[in-house]
Amino acid sequence: MSEWTFIALLLVTAFIFPAIPIVAGTLLGPRKPNEMKNSTYECGVETVGDTWVQFKVQYYIFALVFLVFDIELIFLYPWAVAYNQLPLFGIVAGVVFIITLAEALVYAWRKGALEWL
Amino acid sequence: MVTLEFYLIVAAILFSIGVYGVLARRNAVAILMSVELMLNAVNLNLVAFWRFLAPTELNGFVFAVFVFAVAAAEAAVGLALIISIYRNRQTVLAEQINMLKW
Amino acid sequence: MLTFSPVSVSFFIMALFTIGGGLGVVTTRNLVHAALFLVLSLFGIAGLYVLLEAPYLAVIQVLVYVGAISILITITVMVTRRLMGIEETYNRQWPIAAIISGLLGAGLIALVVAQFGALTPVADVPVDNIEQLGRAFVTHQGFLLPFEVASVLLLAAMIGSIVISRDV
Amino acid sequence: MPEALAPILDIATFIRETLLSLFETLGASPELANGLVTFIGAFLIANFVLLILVVNIWMERKVMARLQDRIGPNRVGPWGLFQTVADLGKLLSKEIIIPSQADLIPFLLAPLLAVMSVIGIWAVIPFAETAIGTDVSIGVLYFMAVSSFGIMAILMAGWSSNNKYALLGAFRAVAMLVSYEVPIILTLMVPVLLTGSMRMNEIVMAQNIWFIFMVPLAGIIFYISQVAEVGRQPFDLLEAESEIVAGYHIEYSGFAFAIFYAAEWAHGFAICALFVTLFLGGWQGPFVDQIPTLGFIYFLGKTFLVYIIQIWMRATVPRLRIDQIMDFCWKLLIPVSLALVVLIALTEGIITTLAEQGILTAPFLANYFSTATAADMLPRTFVLLTINAFITIVTLFLLARRGRAERERFEAMRQSMAPIEAGTD
Numbered sequence: 001m002s003e004w005t006f007i008a009l010l011l012v013t014a015f016i017f018p019a020i021p022i023v024a025g026t027l028l029g030p031r032k033p034n035e036m037k038n039s040t041y042e043c044g045v046e047t048v049g050d051t052w053v054q055f056k057v058q059y060y061i062f063a064l065v066f067l068v069f070d071i072e073l074i075f076l077y078p079w080a081v082a083y084n085q086l087p088l089f090g091i092v093a094g095v096v097f098i099i100t101l102a103e104a105l106v107y108a109w110r111k112g113a114l115e116w117l
Numbered sequence: 118m119v120t121l122e123f124y125l126i127v128a129a130i131l132f133s134i135g136v137y138g139v140l141a142r143r144n145a146v147a148i149l150m151s152v153e154l155m156l157n158a159v160n161l162n163l164v165a166f167w168r169f170l171a172p173t174e175l176n177g178f179v180f181a182v183f184v185f186a187v188a189a190a191e192a193a194v195g196l197a198l199i200i201s202i203y204r205n206r207q208t209v210l211a212e213q214i215n216m217l218k219w
Numbered sequence: 220m221l222t223f224s225p226v227s228v229s230f231f232i233m234a235l236f237t238i239g240g241g242l243g244v245v246t247t248r249n250l251v252h253a254a255l256f257l258v259l260s261l262f263g264i265a266g267l268y269v270l271l272e273a274p275y276l277a278v279i280q281v282l283v284y285v286g287a288i289s290i291l292i293t294i295t296v297m298v299t300r301r302l303m304g305i306e307e308t309y310n311r312q313w314p315i316a317a318i319i320s321g322l323l324g325a326g327l328i329a330l331v332v333a334q335f336g337a338l339t340p341v342a343d344v345p346v347d348n349i350e351q352l353g354r355a356f357v358t359h360q361g362f363l364l365p366f367e368v369a370s371v372l373l374l375a376a377m378i379g380s381i382v383i384s385r386d387v
Numbered sequence: 388m389p390e391a392l393a394p395i396l397d398i399a400t401f402i403r404e405t406l407l408s409l410f411e412t413l414g415a416s417p418e419l420a421n422g423l424v425t426f427i428g429a430f431l432i433a434n435f436v437l438l439i440l441v442v443n444i445w446m447e448r449k450v451m452a453r454l455q456d457r458i459g460p461n462r463v464g465p466w467g468l469f470q471t472v473a474d475l476g477k478l479l480s481k482e483i484i485i486p487s488q489a490d491l492i493p494f495l496l497a498p499l500l501a502v503m504s505v506i507g508i509w510a511v512i513p514f515a516e517t518a519i520g521t522d523v524s525i526g527v528l529y530f531m532a533v534s535s536f537g538i539m540a541i542l543m544a545g546w547s548s549n550n551k552y553a554l555l556g557a558f559r560a561v562a563m564l565v566s567y568e569v570p571i572i573l574t575l576m577v578p579v580l581l582t583g584s585m586r587m588n589e590i591v592m593a594q595n596i597w598f599i600f601m602v603p604l605a606g607i608i609f610y611i612s613q614v615a616e617v618g619r620q621p622f623d624l625l626e627a628e629s630e631i632v633a634g635y636h637i638e639y640s641g642f643a644f645a646i647f648y649a650a651e652w653a654h655g656f657a658i659c660a661l662f663v664t665l666f667l668g669g670w671q672g673p674f675v676d677q678i679p680t681l682g683f684i685y686f687l688g689k690t691f692l693v694y695i696i697q698i699w700m701r702a703t704v705p706r707l708r709i710d711q712i713m714d715f716c717w718k719l720l721i722p723v724s725l726a727l728v729v730l731i732a733l734t735e736g737i738i739t740t741l742a743e744q745g746i747l748t749a750p751f752l753a754n755y756f757s758t759a760t761a762a763d764m765l766p767r768t769f770v771l772l773t774i775n776a777f778i779t780i781v782t783l784f785l786l787a788r789r790g791r792a793e794r795e796r797f798e799a800m801r802q803s804m805a806p807i808e809a810g811t812d
Binding site: 119120121122123124125126127129130131132133134135136137138140141142144146147149150151153154157160161164165167168169170171172173175178179181182183185186187188189190192193194196197198199200201203209 | 226227230234237238241242244245250253254257260261264267268270271272273276279280283284287288291292295296298299312313315316317319320321323324327328331332335336337338339340341342343344345348351352355361362365369372373375376377379380381383384
Binding site for chain 1: 426428429481483487495502505506507510522523527528529531561566568572576583642643646649709713714717722725729735737740756
């Protein structure tokens with residue numbers, strides 16, 4: 001547990017450190033807002049409404065394939081840790097797992113889901 | 118020392134929040150987020166039981182790991198469905214998705 | 220019972236994150252804010268996992284939820300954005316929903332307090348927990364079948380969602 | 388080892404013990420003293436990360452300048468060493484402009500999260516055998532988890548600015564970062580496979596032969612993917628000025644911008660430290676088991692060397708297009724790293740099984756997985772290098788065939804276009 005105290009303290013410190021100059025900057029720094037300055041930067045043209053740009057599904061698919069590999073990691077890292085003591089059967093079981101997921105990659109590739117258009 | 122009941126109470130509260138979200142929100146994405154909360158409440162329960170009742174056995178731990186995998190699969194398919202419905206019907210409000218066929 | 224210690228203080232902070240984030244998810248009207256609250260809530264749960272001496276699960280919680288699922292959700296919010304006004308986000312049955320979930324929560328808490336009063340851990344977590352897990356995943360006595368089924372589940376989930384989200 | 392020299396030989400332990408006894412004589416309980424020392428350690432690491440940034444930025448500008456036949460900063464302080472400090476002073480005195488349509492809380496939270504994700508990485512990096520923030524049992528996964536906050540920060544920044552360019556930049560960035568996380572996950576598994584542990588210090592200690600010499604392919608893929616993860620050149624299209632102005636931090640100014648900038652630079656240095664820890668032997672070096680303090684020197688020396696390579700890459704390689712970046716990741720790095728993991732596992736499984744059955748009998752196969760001495764690791768190095776060479780050759784062969792096909796297709800297209808071109812002239 002004590003090892004996580006360190007991490008908690010480090011993260012809190014890391015959060016507070018940059019927060020101080022930002023707060024100081026907003027409080028002490030120059031503050032002369034005007035309409036032009038505070039407008040959104042769009043190369044001089046005024047923004048209309050929200051930024052409602054429609055996004056392509058492509059972004060979703062990349063995140064999706066990533067998610068699948070992320071889950072793979074949950075199962076494979078314990079396997080990798082135990083790897084040195086596993087019999088051949090155990091190693092093959094892990095390899096089968098990887099290959100099943102590689103099929104997912106092959107499918108996405110073949111379907112053209114990995115092309116950036 | 119934090120005893121088992123505190124973890125279970127947190128999980129119970131989170132679960133009911135999730136139930137409320139599922140029942141009360143209109144947006145399908147928000148409903149999915151609430152489902153995600155419920156799943157996590159259950160998972161917290163599992164891990165707490167594992168830690169307090171059978172820390173030397175792997176069963177509870179493994180169960181939690183598999184819940185992760187299922188939750189991820191659920192989120193992926195659920196969000197894909199929402200995107201698909203949005204493209205076909207231009208809506209993500211749950212009460213407007215009431216036709217079985219279109 | 221509860222005494223003042225670093226563990227109990229961090230438990231309360233994390234519980235606050237979890238429940239506060241959860242409340243944020245269901246009450247905020249802005250969906251991107253809801254996704255951010257979801258991240259906060261799930262991060263709180265990761266903290267609770269650390270306190271439960273399951274750092275592996277905590278790290279995975281952060282990796283999978285903060286690193287992947289919340290991004291997926293945010294992208295979905297952006298992709299389905301055009302109709303996502305700031306107007307009302309509750310349906311007509313929200314008072315009933317509030318009552319039902321309140322009752323459910325109260326019932327669950329009563330049950331929990333009655334059944335699992337002040338239990339303390341029966342043993343320590345083995346040090347080579349993760350190694351055992353890795354071995355258990357690939358042996359007959361362990362979880363070989365679920366392990367391989369999980370990979371098929373992920374394959375199916377991925378193929379399914381690619382098919383669903385790509386059809387025009 | 389002479390007793391009097393102990394503090395110098397192992398300076399980290401010495402400082403820790405001194406502080407502990409100091410706090411206890413001041414009347415603190417052992418837990419409190421421990422907590423205070425932990426806090427001081429965390430504070431020191433956070434400071435180290437931010438202070439070394441000054442050196443990093445200065446070094447980057449100097450090396451870049453030399454590579455481009457310039458002198459670089461040379462006015463503020465000796466050799467322009469205080470240029471960064473002056474820049475910081477300037478940025479501090481500037482206004483933090485908050486766009487009127489921005490979403491205030493995520494807008495200000497995003498840079499903080501970005502810095503947090505970078506400083507958090509350093510918690511598990513061993514500077515020397517006795518000087519590691521905390522040696523958690525899942526160190527390798529921990530830094531992956533912490534860096535995923537960086538992605539969240541980018542999304543928050545892009546969304547809360549309420550700016551089309553920022554959002555577009557953020558989405559591109561996220562798509563790219565998420566993609567390059569996959570090869571990192573896969574190649575990171577290789578050191579874990581070789582060591583049988585996820586503790587950073589154990590991974591370092593296992594490297595009597597540096598892992599880069601055992602699995603060069605994994606090391607190179609890991610490094611390239613990490614460089615992409617930082618978004619440095621040649622993968623810097625997150626802020627491609629000519630296309631999306633500045634990417635996700637377009638609306639940031641003053642110190643809020645400086646913090647994003649700092650996070651990016653610190654991340655660039657952190658990945659060098661990670662690469663050194665995982666593949667270049669970390670603090671390992673001659674005499675380090677007698678004098679642990681030397682570990683600092685080896686570690687920082689190697690890290691700066693790797694950092695210079697990064698600057699060198701920046702100065703030489705042109706920026707890639709986004710489709711090229713994606714193709715490079717999904718169609719080259721990921722298949723290769725998958726093949727690497729699968730082949731390593733299969734080959735080693737078969738070899739050890741054969742040795743157990745007594746079919747393959749060689750004395751060195753008895754402790755094939757041992758990492759105790761460099762000599763013990765030699766047979767494994769040989770096997771792994773063979774696998775690496777095999778995969779490299781196959782990959783190059785496939786790439787060459789692909790390239791030839793592309794060229795032929797292009798030539799054929801030009802042939803068919805030729806009469807039309809001639810006609811229009």
